[in-house]
Amino acid sequence: MCGIVGVFCNDVDLTPHITYYALFSLQHRGQESAGMAVSGVGVNLYKDMGLVSEVFSNKILSMLKGNSSIGHVRYSTTGQSRIENAQPLAVKSRYGSIAVAHNGNLVNYRELRKELEIDGKVFHTDSDTEVIVYLLSSYLLDNDLETALSMLTKKLMGSFTLTLLLNDMVVGYRDPMGFKPLCVGEGEFGYIIASESCAIDSVGAELIRDVRPGEAVIIEDGDLRFEKIAGSDKKCVCVFEYIYFARPDSVIDGRNVYRVRYNIGRTLAKESPAEVDLVSPVPDSGTTSSIGYAHESGKPYLEALIKNRYVGRTFIIPGQENRELSVKLKMNVLRDNVNGKRVLLIDDSIVRGTTSRKIVELVRKAGAKEIHFRVGSPPIVSPCYFGIDMSTREELIASEKSVEDIRRDIMADSLAYLSLEGLLDSVGIRREDLCLACLTSRYPVPVECAMKC
Amino acid sequence: MCGIVGVFCNDVDLTPHITYYALFSLQHRGQESAGMAVSGVGVNLYKDMGLVSEVFSNKILSMLKGNSSIGHVRYSTTGQSRIENAQPLAVKSRYGSIAVAHNGNLVNYRELRKELEIDGKVFHTDSDTEVIVYLLSSYLLDNDLETALSMLTKKLMGSFTLTLLLNDMVVGYRDPMGFKPLCVGEGEFGYIIASESCAIDSVGAELIRDVRPGEAVIIEDGDLRFEKIAGSDKKCVCVFEYIYFARPDSVIDGRNVYRVRYNIGRTLAKESPAEVDLVSPVPDSGTTSSIGYAHESGKPYLEALIKNRYVGRTFIIPGQENRELSVKLKMNVLRDNVNGKRVLLIDDSIVRGTTSRKIVELVRKAGAKEIHFRVGSPPIVSPCYFGIDMSTREELIASEKSVEDIRRDIMADSLAYLSLEGLLDSVGIRREDLCLACLTSRYPVPVECAMKC
Amino acid sequence: MCGIVGVFCNDVDLTPHITYYALFSLQHRGQESAGMAVSGVGVNLYKDMGLVSEVFSNKILSMLKGNSSIGHVRYSTTGQSRIENAQPLAVKSRYGSIAVAHNGNLVNYRELRKELEIDGKVFHTDSDTEVIVYLLSSYLLDNDLETALSMLTKKLMGSFTLTLLLNDMVVGYRDPMGFKPLCVGEGEFGYIIASESCAIDSVGAELIRDVRPGEAVIIEDGDLRFEKIAGSDKKCVCVFEYIYFARPDSVIDGRNVYRVRYNIGRTLAKESPAEVDLVSPVPDSGTTSSIGYAHESGKPYLEALIKNRYVGRTFIIPGQENRELSVKLKMNVLRDNVNGKRVLLIDDSIVRGTTSRKIVELVRKAGAKEIHFRVGSPPIVSPCYFGIDMSTREELIASEKSVEDIRRDIMADSLAYLSLEGLLDSVGIRREDLCLACLTSRYPVPVECAMKC
Amino acid sequence: MCGIVGVFCNDVDLTPHITYYALFSLQHRGQESAGMAVSGVGVNLYKDMGLVSEVFSNKILSMLKGNSSIGHVRYSTTGQSRIENAQPLAVKSRYGSIAVAHNGNLVNYRELRKELEIDGKVFHTDSDTEVIVYLLSSYLLDNDLETALSMLTKKLMGSFTLTLLLNDMVVGYRDPMGFKPLCVGEGEFGYIIASESCAIDSVGAELIRDVRPGEAVIIEDGDLRFEKIAGSDKKCVCVFEYIYFARPDSVIDGRNVYRVRYNIGRTLAKESPAEVDLVSPVPDSGTTSSIGYAHESGKPYLEALIKNRYVGRTFIIPGQENRELSVKLKMNVLRDNVNGKRVLLIDDSIVRGTTSRKIVELVRKAGAKEIHFRVGSPPIVSPCYFGIDMSTREELIASEKSVEDIRRDIMADSLAYLSLEGLLDSVGIRREDLCLACLTSRYPVPVECAMKC
Numbered sequence A, B, C, D: 001m002c003g004i005v006g007v008f009c010n011d012v013d014l015t016p017h018i019t020y021y022a023l024f025s026l027q028h029r030g031q032e033s034a035g036m037a038v039s040g041v042g043v044n045l046y047k048d049m050g051l052v053s054e055v056f057s058n059k060i061l062s063m064l065k066g067n068s069s070i071g072h073v074r075y076s077t078t079g080q081s082r083i084e085n086a087q088p089l090a091v092k093s094r095y096g097s098i099a100v101a102h103n104g105n106l107v108n109y110r111e112l113r114k115e116l117e118i119d120g121k122v123f124h125t126d127s128d129t130e131v132i133v134y135l136l137s138s139y140l141l142d143n144d145l146e147t148a149l150s151m152l153t154k155k156l157m158g159s160f161t162l163t164l165l166l167n168d169m170v171v172g173y174r175d176p177m178g179f180k181p182l183c184v185g186e187g188e189f190g191y192i193i194a195s196e197s198c199a200i201d202s203v204g205a206e207l208i209r210d211v212r213p214g215e216a217v218i219i220e221d222g223d224l225r226f227e228k229i230a231g232s233d234k235k236c237v238c239v240f241e242y243i244y245f246a247r248p249d250s251v252i253d254g255r256n257v258y259r260v261r262y263n264i265g266r267t268l269a270k271e272s273p274a275e276v277d278l279v280s281p282v283p284d285s286g287t288t289s290s291i292g293y294a295h296e297s298g299k300p301y302l303e304a305l306i307k308n309r310y311v312g313r314t315f316i317i318p319g320q321e322n323r324e325l326s327v328k329l330k331m332n333v334l335r336d337n338v339n340g341k342r343v344l345l346i347d348d349s350i351v352r353g354t355t356s357r358k359i360v361e362l363v364r365k366a367g368a369k370e371i372h373f374r375v376g377s378p379p380i381v382s383p384c385y386f387g388i389d390m391s392t393r394e395e396l397i398a399s400e401k402s403v404e405d406i407r408r409d410i411m412a413d414s415l416a417y418l419s420l421e422g423l424l425d426s427v428g429i430r431r432e433d434l435c436l437a438c439l440t441s442r443y444p445v446p447v448e449c450a451m452k453c
């Protein structure tokens, strides 16, 4: 899971700043590394480990002049937290300069890489982005952009939403299944392509529309056009963008994320009511659905937990071994709000269950009489192979246990998940246009081969 | 405004970790520098500029062994952001080792310093903490601790809540007016003294009680006792701890901060109702009172704004000159929630008014039909001289303008502040026991001389 | 001009340390970046900008376990001081892992790169090492190592002394003209290949012998063998290794560097005697030849100048604008030694002449009666295209001016260069086996096309 | 052992640069920390751990404007390598601003500190400089500068050469015994006071003269004057400045350091001749005396050892445990020069003997037939308590062993030290005006109490 950006800006000095602002707004999509490639006098690339605000200084931005750029923030899916894997990936070939920022995951990465290796290709990194760069680069040698993207699409399996800097042309492309989002905005400065609309807002631009699955958006010589590259029987928009990942102030494929989460809360209230004194979120991801639940149920919305806002990506608790002591550093209970009360807690989802159990325990110790846990999604039963990393770091509690077992595990008085129907209603997108694989185990593409370590 | 901590821990290896956790929970009270002094084989001091998690590593903590410690997080009140001003301040004298962590502000600092200089004293820093150290150190030479604290109290004017490490004794002391909070907790590991109870929670300890104004808490040889040092005609607890500064999950002088803010919201609803479609906070400081307002008014609580959680202390927006573009980086509007709606916005207070105006503008642009602004405190009309830095950085809009003028300035359709009575009711502490100086211009101590730049 | 290393070590933990020590001894060959690739469980690469001692810590070394390794220190020949250009360059292909460390310069780099681009190859860096990696990698797919090296040799024009890590095999290879040195040593730990024998000494190993031009040294499964890969009509060992670049304690192609420089001094004394009171080096590069000159002439060796030993690679003199003041920071005159004396100064060579003029001025101001300048090489009249960067940074004063003009420029009372014959005598290698291009303008390979910027 | 500087400069922008250059030239006197205090609008202090070139950037220098300044480089005498001990030490008192840079060591530090503590003084550091600051500060309150310095002198025992910044007055002061050097220069920019004359040279100024023991140099309102503050029966100039510590291009108390070392070499040749084939220095400290020895003896000067010039202050050899391997990193033998030869090695002094033994071993292994070791000073038999740190880190081999025993220890064929008479002749200063305590065990002041840990 990453955030990507493409910018065309009339003012060569402004381009890196626009890109910076957009990346900063997408920081929640990846905190491990950040980078941008800017096409001015040649293509200049700058990337490093760390947050956007740590990687870029005014001095660095001022050295990256040009009209076109792409940017990337990376989420560490594996333990491989190395500068070599930072993006964009930029190369030169007979075609000229090619830089690629990728959000997604190729399920046939290993086969493609083997194929390319057999063909004599030489790899500098371990990332699937290099496979994309190599294929694209070879297609571009003898084909126009549209054909090259179409050929690429036939070859790649999995999710791949891309921004490309091809010499000074900026391109956004979304794979035909459209797993990962991409949208386009226009401002006084020029154009912006970004993973989420909040990035468009952040630079004072207006959303034009989402890039459709299988569609490319091409900004060439200051002109923007959309091109249909590849059709698909079936769209496959990742439902977890709505449930958890995207920022609530983004609009994805026409659906307002905040509204979806609010609906989820309301639906949950209808599906799984409870006699409680207050409705409380597990902050921050449960906040919006809690408000929806409270409104629908008529029960008061009141916070039970305060999250320490300084718990960040790089936060390592010294002396982790003193686990007993360190538990409460991240969240504290508002004892006064829960003491003697029947509390309903809502989180967006449950992955391993460990955090949920700790939270229930904290609230219980603070005197809550009853704790009813509600989850804003159906149980996650299968891993995702399309770029959201739920599986690799931990086992999915719902893949093996019944809801009742999980309830007992997390020690809640009641536990209810959102139904799949309820989710679909809340999102407001047709079932056949959504990826629901992690909830249903029905994968939109064959993934047997894909067991990425 | 700073955060202070004192720890006695049975386990010499654990002490620095307990202190770290507590400081981490008080990070909101100061992000500029962090430090701790630990008494083991001699007193070891470590402090640096930056967040708690940046200043201390496991390696550094492991070198700070001992049973007793004090800690400090500093908020930069002036431009003087220098390591020299970081705390604790630690010295050696005939008495032995003395380390001091100070939260507050001495209004007679200049006179005291002049007096000490005339007496031949030599100053290494520009901070009023050094004055405290010098006086205390000289009193301790010929007096017992209680007498020394009592003499110190007679000398100092202003606010001074302290934690002290006197050789291996840990002391907490709160000036007789009690401006700044201090409380004591007990855990399995030993004892903890801290600015706010959330720090006690964070280390798994239980709140014993607040230190009373004029009272000291002394931990010596593993035993804790309270000592009344100085009486006072008049308590003077800073009301802004409840309104804004403290963490909502803290309990200060027996009053739950979250509850106070919630009450503020309800009182506001009663005092200044409005015909609106939704009640929204200016995040994060307006959140709790918004919930209270919503409950009391029966109007739905719904977020209008999303705050980028990566906007931090050190966040400098590159290219600030592009102000037009950078405005929206910190907050984005949930257009769908406000479009065509009558919105009630609540913030805890208004200082300069600049942010409020920008926010109203953002929400208006997003299509809000009406914007009604409510403020969870009476107008701030006078600067604070007791350690909350509202005055020095900016002018107070309410010191010169009427509410109607301010309303016009921030371009809201209506504007209402909480009444003083309403505030007192919400806090639930007697007027004579509170400092309200910044709201009433009536200062509890003479401050003419105090115009600290 | 760079330094390269290859190591095979029986003890997997020791390998990175051996490599580190060897690189540290070759630090004078490149101070810009340092790196090593170690083959253990897979090939691990670590490289960064800076000195060897800055790039590697004990912690990093301890993570690089394995039996085989190569290393590199880089000298910044162009302004392109970027991490992307740091070496070794490591890739993966169907062949497996390939890492390359390169000392030299390809004169047909642009053509080869164009050829490879036409062939569809994609470049990640701007360095000629990537061309070597790509060619080698493709040859290795269908050929054994010896054939691949032979094919590579036919393709490359210019200088290329290499160490390779091919999976866990360590290879050293020297191009058939043998511009840049390479030698092999054996120690208790295993084997070491290095640019200079001082690196072999530094790890307590014994020099086996130099790698011959066109020869490879291959360490496979703990066994070392030499293989003749390519013959050549003509050897072309860089004479400037002896004159200036190599460490005086190295032995290159059987010739002791210190001895050569000492001989140069003696020959100079015979060719260009002078009636002087003392013979002084321009430190450090003139030291050895000064001693030789003194011995031959019978004049006393006595220092005239002291070089500040803290003037380092990263030394930037703040306030360079105050040039008048900053001149004397790097060297100071021993006034007492030169006052009223006839001084003979010796430096290894003159490139731009600026430093020489300043030095003569300093010594003159200190009261020297006469200053006779002697140069331990013939005039440098043409740029080097084989990896010693004399030309790009500055103009060669001798390319346009006569010796008499240069004498006037640097304001010496007399000036004499070593004759070419004298140089050849001092080195003791046959003229036809040396590169002398920068001194004679006769290039051993066509370089018209090579004007690398 | 430290380096100190004082500057008065007509141009407020140039002052910090002059100070920087001077400190840079004194870097050999201390590599642990560097600092300067500049008096412009108030006194600004900047200091940090590290080399001069690491501590100061152009940006920092440009913020330190003013006409007067003092500076300091610190040598870590104890393990206490902490920023708290960096100098100058700057305080404020009724007198105004006082900043002190100190080179020396107080033997009655503990008593003075105890006295001041009893008097109620409070200490922020563990350095004897704070004692000086406190005493001076108190004397200045009621006395003029000359009287204050005179009072200070009566109080302090040991060595204390100081530069002071008293508001905007610059003062240099040398204790009446004159252990540590201090000299004054004049340039176009103004005046400079420095530990060694090489600093005066480095800023293009001319040496006026040395500050005499017991004398102060005072620069006030742009005018410089010398004042005799205190007389003394006995001067006590540290002979080790000539033997080892000072830069060879400095002139101290009228004696040229290079000349002294050269004389030492000649005297050694006369006192302890040897039938050898070459005379070689242990670099760098043995270089000058080797040249003198060679000239006197008529034996050829030729280097036997090359010192790696990148072995610096911060050089930690990773994997020190592999001692066998790491020995040769610092020095390498020129085998060709020593093989089959009778080698005479000269170093300035022998402290522990460990390095000498290793060097003899290296030269022996390289084939030397005989190794004759000569030392440019008499045996060091007692520790120094006046600021040169020979004793604390290691035991003195000559304090317990005879010359013959040491010879056997270091495995030389012969060993000879310079005689005391020879040393006195070489230095050319009367015995009664020199400190020779570490060579004679006769201390010029009582030091029983001084066993500083």
Ligand SMILES: Nc1ncnc2c1ncn2[C@@H]1O[C@H](COP(=O)(O)OP(=O)(O)O)[C@@H](O)[C@H]1O
Residues within 6 Å of the ligand: A028, A243, A244, A245, A246, A247, A248, A282, A283, A284, A285, A286, A348, B306, B307, B308, B309, B310
């Ligand atoms: N700026 C923001 N404001 C509010 N919510 C955000 C913001 N950025 C991301 N989020 C939301 O925060 C949630 C994740 O936060 P949280 O639950 O606190 O962390 P965790 O990932 O540990 O569960 C996601 O639902 C995401 O949509």
Ligand SMILES: Nc1ncnc2c1ncn2[C@@H]1O[C@H](COP(=O)(O)OP(=O)(O)O)[C@@H](O)[C@H]1O
Residues within 6 Å of the ligand: A306, A307, A308, A309, A310, B028, B243, B244, B245, B246, B247, B248, B282, B283, B284, B285, B286, B348
């Ligand atoms: N961990 C926390 N969780 C929630 N609120 C907090 C936390 N720490 C501090 N606060 C509250 O945050 C508010 C300040 O935040 P905010 O309004 O976002 O920033 P600003 O100071 O810029 O107005 C204060 O009211 C404080 O009580």
Ligand SMILES: Nc1ncnc2c1ncn2[C@@H]1O[C@H](COP(=O)(O)OP(=O)(O)O)[C@@H](O)[C@H]1O
Residues within 6 Å of the ligand: C028, C243, C244, C245, C246, C247, C248, C282, C283, C284, C285, C286, C348, D306, D307, D308, D309, D310
């Ligand atoms: N460790 C060493 N000891 C002595 N000389 C060295 C060492 N390393 C490199 N050299 C020699 O130093 C010379 C370059 O140093 P110097 O003349 O001081 O610098 P510059 O390159 O500025 O002229 C070269 O001749 C090189 O052979």
Ligand SMILES: Nc1ncnc2c1ncn2[C@@H]1O[C@H](COP(=O)(O)OP(=O)(O)O)[C@@H](O)[C@H]1O
Residues within 6 Å of the ligand: C306, C307, C308, C309, C310, D028, D243, D244, D245, D246, D247, D248, D282, D283, D284, D285, D286, D348
């Ligand atoms: N710039 C310089 N040039 C030559 N010698 C110097 C310089 N700076 C200091 N020295 C001398 O170097 C000697 C110390 O160097 P060296 O012997 O290499 O190190 P060590 O202190 O390890 O013995 C001292 O005698 C000192 O006078």
Ligand code: SF4
Residues within 6 Å of the ligand: A179, A237, A238, A239, A240, A241, A383, A384, A385, A386, A387, A388, A435, A436, A437, A438, A439
């Ligand atoms: S499997 Fe789940 S997380 Fe992955 S793309 Fe599909 S819906 Fe999204």
Ligand code: SF4
Residues within 6 Å of the ligand: B179, B237, B238, B239, B240, B241, B383, B384, B385, B386, B387, B388, B435, B436, B437, B438, B439
């Ligand atoms: S003036 Fe205001 S902010 Fe200051 S202490 Fe009093 S109530 Fe608190």
Ligand code: SF4
Residues within 6 Å of the ligand: C179, C237, C238, C239, C240, C241, C383, C384, C385, C386, C387, C388, C435, C436, C437, C438, C439
């Ligand atoms: S041109 Fe000169 S420097 Fe270059 S390889 Fe030939 S001899 Fe060496």
Ligand code: SF4
Residues within 6 Å of the ligand: D179, D237, D238, D239, D240, D241, D383, D384, D385, D386, D387, D388, D435, D436, D437, D438, D439
């Ligand atoms: S004891 Fe030795 S080193 Fe110390 S001051 Fe005296 S002569 Fe110098």
Ligand SMILES: [Mg+2]
Residues within 6 Å of the ligand: A282, A283, A284, A285, A286
């Ligand atoms: Mg969450």
Ligand SMILES: [Mg+2]
Residues within 6 Å of the ligand: B282, B283, B284, B285, B286
């Ligand atoms: Mg706020």
Ligand SMILES: [Mg+2]
Residues within 6 Å of the ligand: C282, C283, C284, C285, C286
């Ligand atoms: Mg040189």
Ligand SMILES: [Mg+2]
Residues within 6 Å of the ligand: D282, D283, D284, D285, D286
């Ligand atoms: Mg030495």
